[in-house]
Amino acid sequence: MRASILAAAALPALFTLSSAHAEWTGKGEAGLVIASGNTETTTANAKFQLASEIDKWKHQFGGSGLYASSDEEGTTARRWAAFEQSDYNFSPRTFWFGAVRYEVDDFSGFEYQAVVSSGLGRKFIDTDVTKFTGTAGVGYKFFETSDAFDDAGVLILPGDTDSEVVFRGTLDYDHKFTATTSLLDKFVVEAGADNTFLQNELALQVKMTDLLALAVGYSVRHNTDPPVGFEKTDTLTTINLVYEIK
Numbered sequence: 001m002r003a004s005i006l007a008a009a010a011l012p013a014l015f016t017l018s019s020a021h022a023e024w025t026g027k028g029e030a031g032l033v034i035a036s037g038n039t040e041t042t043t044a045n046a047k048f049q050l051a052s053e054i055d056k057w058k059h060q061f062g063g064s065g066l067y068a069s070s071d072e073e074g075t076t077a078r079r080w081a082a083f084e085q086s087d088y089n090f091s092p093r094t095f096w097f098g099a100v101r102y103e104v105d106d107f108s109g110f111e112y113q114a115v116v117s118s119g120l121g122r123k124f125i126d127t128d129v130t131k132f133t134g135t136a137g138v139g140y141k142f143f144e145t146s147d148a149f150d151d152a153g154v155l156i157l158p159g160d161t162d163s164e165v166v167f168r169g170t171l172d173y174d175h176k177f178t179a180t181t182s183l184l185d186k187f188v189v190e191a192g193a194d195n196t197f198l199q200n201e202l203a204l205q206v207k208m209t210d211l212l213a214l215a216v217g218y219s220v221r222h223n224t225d226p227p228v229g230f231e232k233t234d235t236l237t238t239i240n241l242v243y244e245i246k
Contacts, residue, residue, distance in 0.1 A: 024245065026050035026062070029215060031240040040071035045238055050245065058087040058095075066236070079105040093123045097135055099168075108234070109227030111144040113197070115190055117168040131174040139168045141192060145227040166192040180207040196224040205242060213242040 028048035033041070049062035061084040068077035081103040087095045101115045119137015126133075144161045171187040182205045190197045203217035217238040226232055 024050045024052045026060075027242055027244045029240040029242040031238050041069070043068045043077075045236070045240070056089045058089070060085050075106075077107055079103070079107070081105075087121065093126065095121045095123075097121050097137065099139075107230075108221075108223070109146050109230035111146055113141065113143045115139050115141045115166065115168065117166070119168065129176050131172070133170075133172045135168075135170045137168050139166050139190070140164075141166045141190060162194070164192040164194055166190045181205070194225060198222045211244050211246070213244065215240045215242050 026049045028046070030046040031044070033043040045064070045066045047062065047064035049060060051058065051060035053059075061082070063080065063082040065080040066077050067075075069075045081101065083099065083101045085097055085099040087097045089095045096118070097120070098118045099116075101113075101117075103113045104111070105113075117137050117139025119135055121133060121135035124132045124134060140163060142161075142163045167190070169189045169191075171185075173183075173185040175183045177183065184201075184203045184205060186199075186201045188197075188199050199219065199221045201217060201219040203215045205213050205215040207213045215238075217236075217240065219236045219238075221234045221236075223230075223232055
């Protein structure tokens with residue numbers, strides 16, 4: 001069911017992407033920590049984003065993944081997500097967007113979350129040094145909650161599938177302090193009647209070469225009303241190697 005929902009929502013945008021003959025730009029980044037000895041731990045994260053512009057259209061898509069485990073607690077994090085967004089520019093500063101986001105997170109209390117949304121965007125600042133863009137629109141979220149168990153492993157609340165109308169807003173900030181050092185911040189909110197999801201990703205990126213950079217990041221994810229037995233807020237600190245695609 002959830003695969004068919006995602007496919008139906010993403011097919012028009014993917015068709016547009018595949019039929020467009022344009023150069024793609026973007027970046028990919030990854031980080032890995034493996035410790036052995038008294039404690040065996042493994043932590044890995046990766047993400048990528050690609051974009052192209054054709055006349056008044058801009059298309060972008062990407063994905064991310066997170067995995068963490070230890071010999072004492074087993075797997076403690078396992079998440080992957082994908083998104084696609086197409087923009088149509090009415091003017092140099094104003095655009096319409098259509099977006100799809102899909103996420104699977106084994107430790108959030110949600111089996112999956114899928115959002116299809118549309119609205120308007122505005123480039124508040126658009127210079128070579130600073131870029132600041134915001135979007136606002138409405139969407140529809142499909143989600144499934146996980147089974148909830150007590151400390152003894154007894155089922156106390158079975159998972160459920162539901163959907164709701166949401167308000168979706170984003171803020172995207174990119175500022176270059178120098179030719180090699182940049183601050184990036186991405187914020188997204190999906191507010192519905194049952195739950196509001198907020199995520200903010202802050203990163204300081206330092207170029208080492210024209211194609212390689214080092215990025216230190218801190219992200220916060222918050223659900224105002226998570227499923228029973230799960231925390232409202234998750235944080236993640238990363239140190240990643242970034243490869244730019246030009």
